[in-house]
């Protein structure tokens with residue numbers, strides 16, 4: 525397959541190259557597209573040295589599959605032209621088409637069949653993809669009526685620059701210097717910031733609303749009620765989420781563990797006595813999403829559950845999920 529990656533120099537673009545290699549995706553040609561500024565530079569990749577090309581619709585249309593790891597505005601402008609008749613299949617990591625009824629929003633383990641026969645497919649927000657790895661199988665078995673989610677989101681959600689800002693901020697803080705902030709609304713090192721993406725009229729941020737909108741679309745469950753508080757935390761590349769659910773049918777921790785244990789892409793990490801639970805450090809660079817701290821809800825009793833999820837934001841939250849979508853298509 526001729527593969528194009530647009531936004532190849534960013535954190536998600538770089539991770540996509542590595543995932544294609546690690547999963548032995550049948551790449552015959554790898555074309556990396558970026559801005560004019562990066563074009564002409566040669567970069568070392570898992571497939572050997574590749575010279576970066578300036579983006580053009582014509583060049584990307586000549587690919588079999590194009591991964592877009594760029595902004596929503598860019599995707600909105602160019603994805604339809606790249607994927608129209610005779611062009612390439614586009615897998616878009618931005619939010620540009622996620623809420624478009626004509627474009628499937630896909631987590632392969634949950635609704636992979638939706639990608640079949642499509643030429644433009646949207647990849648969910650990282651927070652949603654990681655959450656749904658646990659929520660969707662529980663919904664299928666027990667029926668999720670309501671969910672309350674609190675997130676602990678890593679710096680990688682703001683790209684490579686976000687990760688650099690956290691590392692530099694930590695050094696500045698420990699050196700007793702003022703911590704600078706540009707990618708984040710405030711210094712992130714040794715801090716928590718309950719503000720990801722823009723605030724909406726209802727007081728929630730767009731990041732928080734995305735989790736509701738995308739959960740309903742992917743699970744095909746418009747009736748599910750969900751509220752989210754999204755918080756940026758000073759971890760590097762794995763998002764964590766504390767989740768409380770109320771279910772339609774009775775649920776026990778043992779029954780939930782049994783369902784999750786047979787869910788592809790999930791690793792039940794749940795032995796508190798052995799200090800085993802999901803954590804960003806253990807979930808980082810791992811394909812599977814860790815789920816643990818599974819316990820009966822003190823609020824909802826036998827129709828409720830509390831649990832903790834942790835997944836690599838750059839992998840299941842982005843690059844891995846997009847490559848898995850491509851795998852369905854071939």
Ligand code: 2RA
Pocket residue numbers: 649650651677678680681682720731
């Ligand atoms: C974040 N969810 O963590 C966003 C990235 N897609 O900032």
